[in-house]
Amino acid sequence: KQEVTQIPAALSVPEGENLVLNCSFTDSAIYNLQWFRQDPGKGLTSLLLIQSSQREQTSGRLNASLDKSSGRSTLYIAASQPGDSATYLCAVGTDSWGKFQFGAGTQVVVTP
Amino acid sequence: NAGVMQNPRHLVRRRGQEARLRCSPMKGHSHVYWYRQLPEEGLKFMVYLQKENIIDESGMPKERFSAEFPKEGPSILRIQQVVRGDSAAYFCASSPIGGTTNEKLFFGSGTQLSVL
Numbered sequence: 001k002q003e004v005t006q007i008p009a010a011l012s013v014p015e016g017e018n019l020v021l022n023c024s025f026t027d028s029a030i031y032n033l034q035w036f037r038q039d040p041g042k043g044l045t046s047l048l049l050i051q052s053s054q055r056e057q058t059s060g061r062l063n064a065s066l067d068k069s070s071g072r073s074t075l076y077i078a079a080s081q082p083g084d085s086a087t088y089l090c091a092v093g094t095d096s097w098g099k100f101q102f103g104a105g106t107q108v109v110v111t112p
Numbered sequence: 113n114a115g116v117m118q119n120p121r122h123l124v125r126r127r128g129q130e131a132r133l134r135c136s137p138m139k140g141h142s143h144v145y146w147y148r149q150l151p152e153e154g155l156k157f158m159v160y161l162q163k164e165n166i167i168d169e170s171g172m173p174k175e176r177f178s179a180e181f182p183k184e185g186p187s188i189l190r191i192q193q194v195v196r197g198d199s200a201a202y203f204c205a206s207s208p209i210g211g212t213t214n215e216k217l218f219f220g221s222g223t224q225l226s227v228l
Contacts, residue, residue: 045219
């Protein structure tokens with residue numbers, strides 16, 4: 001059974017500092033991996049999707065890496081801003097469609 | 113282009129009542145997924161539907177829960193005889209094609225179900 005773990009559970013950084021969020025999974029036989037952002041009382045917003053054959057994806061200040069063999073993914077957010085404050089969720093694709101196993105998330109606070 | 117619409121946003125039910133949660137996917141999307149987020153837990157997959165078909169319901173509790181996605185109208189997640197343990201945030205997501213590994217999911221804002 002696939003298990004997804006996110007460390008740390010919470011993180012507080014001053015504005016401008018780079019953020020590093022970690023995700024680990026127990027079964028390397030994944031289809032893809034997706035990073036989401038969740039704001040309080042709102043739904044999830046997809047940030048980056050990495051296919052199992054890819055090593056990384058980039059979008060603006062965001063960069064996500066994937067190392068299937070070691071069961072790890074890392075989300076980097078450069079030059080953090082207060083608007084980046086949210087919960088970040090890692091989700092591992094366990095089937096060839098939209099079935100994901102989610103981690104519990106990392107709650108990020110960026111202070112001005 | 114409206115996103116995934118879920119209603120109601122908040123639903124309060126007493127034990128034993130029925131709860132009906134609605135989800136309208138994004139325009140052009142024909143694949144719907146339901147996830148549940150229990151307090152202090154991560155999101156858990158419940159069911160995957162296409163129009164008029166249930167593709168995977170491996171995450172659905174065996175009793176009291178059912179889901180449908182009719183040819184016309186929204187997808188419905190129905191919970192009969194609710195119990196306090198059903199209290200959770202229920203999220204719906206949609207995708208345009210389904211069955212591929214390069215699809216992002218688009219989530220709604222969720223329905224918060226509270227059972228008294």
